[in-house]
């Protein structure tokens with residue numbers, strides 16, 4: 010993998026984050042954060058607790074509005090769009106804490122993931138006629154692909170809220186993937202998982218990138234995984250970018266070692 | 281016994297069907313047939329109870345769509361029903377054909393419901409409850425004081441419904457009309473719930489942050505839920521007006537809103553079957569209590585007046601016991617019973 014990424018370092022970035030600053034009641038959460046995510050890559054955001062990793066994801070997905078800065082996805086200005094319209098440009102995400110629709114089945118959770126791709130009108134819904142019937146079946150077929158990929162078949166019709174933790178994490182990944190995103194933001198998808206589940210999740214992330222053609226921006230505390238699967242790592246500390254580069258560059262970076270990798274945090278598996 | 285221990289589908293469409301097995305369809309057919317002969321064998325008092333149930337079913341399922349499915353609590357449902365009642369009544373009084381008047385009533389209620397649904401963009405839970413309570417009180421005031429339209433405290437006389445020259449002028453005829461509309465309302469809500477709009481409603485209820493990420497326009501869908509729910513409530517109101525042939529402001533007060541909330545909580549939030557059960561239960565309970573106090577008064581004539589007072593207390597008590605012992609609603613109990621018999625005798 011290392012060879013592939015050195016070959017093409019000059020591709021156009023899919024996501025560009027420029028000078029993003031975010032404050033909460035005068036307290037800076039992000040200061041002048043800038044980085045880019047190249048198409049087809051896995052980029053990891055790391056940093057100690059409270060460094061601002063989730064905040065930057067929230068700025069990208071529209072939960073927070075930065076005080077200043079610019080965010081472009083595929084050349085489109087994201088900050089001008091409300092959160093629900095950003096999905097249509099090819100953005101989807103998972104949350105640090107499970108954020109599933111508890112009352113819906115796994116299948117329906119994934120179907121909601123495709124909401125922005127399904128277009129029939131309310132009248133068609135009310136009558137369950139015409140486009141509604143055809144579209145439901147067609148999208149169901151796409152959702153089944155995701156279910157197969159993530160091994161969710163046994164849980165298909167179960168309410169998401171009653172599933173084991175590890176499965177819920179997978180369902181959330183599935184919901185994000187069902188949206189057919191260009192860029193998928195994953196906020197600690199392996200948090201709280203055992204070794205086997207973590208390895209499966211790492212495999213899924215690699216496959217999402219290589220087979221499903223999505224670009225991945227990953228937040229993860231598990232350094233082993235991050236070093237293994239990332240094409241690029243961005244290190245955040247106290248709300249600003251401390252360093253960014255290839256995994257080998259990051260693990261050799263003196264600032265990073267001093268601020269982060271050298272401490273106990275390096276092996277700490279986050280919450 | 282077909283389809284009981286293994287259910288396979290050959291298409292996604294078959295799996296999406298509301299009634300999946302022949303057995304279920306047969307049961308439904310028998311149930312409908314039973315309902316259809318009811319008015320022929322029951323006396324007109326009992327048919328009138330069935331009629332009230334049909335109207336309650338429409339009101340309950342519409343509130344359940346908003347509150348149970350979309351998670352937007354409303355204390356203004358009674359007033360939205362009232363808007364439909366007055367609008368439909370005025371429409372027929374001005375010579376609009378009954379069906380069109382019913383739709384107009386629904387449309388008027390939908391507009392009013394959406395207007396008062398606007399605060400839901402910002403308010404959730406108890407705060408939204410207060411905002412919709414304000415809607416209820418404002419509308420009650422309008423019902424009482426906009427005399428040229430509502431008749432004020434004198435109320436409004438309405439003619440029985442006429443459809444293509446056929447007058448629904450007794451309980452029996454009314455029953456078929458009300459049953460048909462109730463069935464339509466149930467079908468509408470069932471269909472919405474199994475398509476993208478219903479899923480979007482539930483996603484807002486369960487985790488609005490994720491819903492937004494999936495591309496659900498929160499405000500748009502909340503307003504749609506208010507609109508659709510109020511439309512059906514307005515239809516229920518229109519039916520109510522033409523069925524009782526007299527409407528007045530106090531019929532659509534906060535008590536009505538609360539009793540509809542009680543129906544969907546007792547029946548099961550977010551469940552169509554639950555809405556029906558809650559509506560049936562809440563319509564039946566006062567009738568049963570009245571009948572039993574009447575017969576008890578026959579046996580103990582001296583304590584008759586106390587019994588009547590006791591009735592209200594028992595009503596509240598039954599509701600309270602229900603909430604304690606069946607917090608998931610009747611629909612959930614029904615599901616558990618079905619699941620038990622499906623596996624019988626191998627249940628464990």
Ligand SMILES: Nc1ncnc2c1ncn2[C@@H]1O[C@H](COP(=O)(O)OP(=O)(O)OP(=O)(O)O)[C@@H](O)[C@H]1O
Pocket residue numbers: 033037038056057058059060061062063064065105279
């Ligand atoms: N909604 C908010 N209101 C106020 N402060 C916030 C809010 N969200 C985040 N913060 C603050 O911003 C800082 C960055 O938080 P953030 O959640 O982005 O950290 P993180 O890097 O994701 O941490 P973790 O590894 O614990 O998930 C923290 O100091 C946090 O307290």
Ligand SMILES: [Mg+2]
Pocket residue numbers: 062063064105
């Ligand atoms: Mg975080």
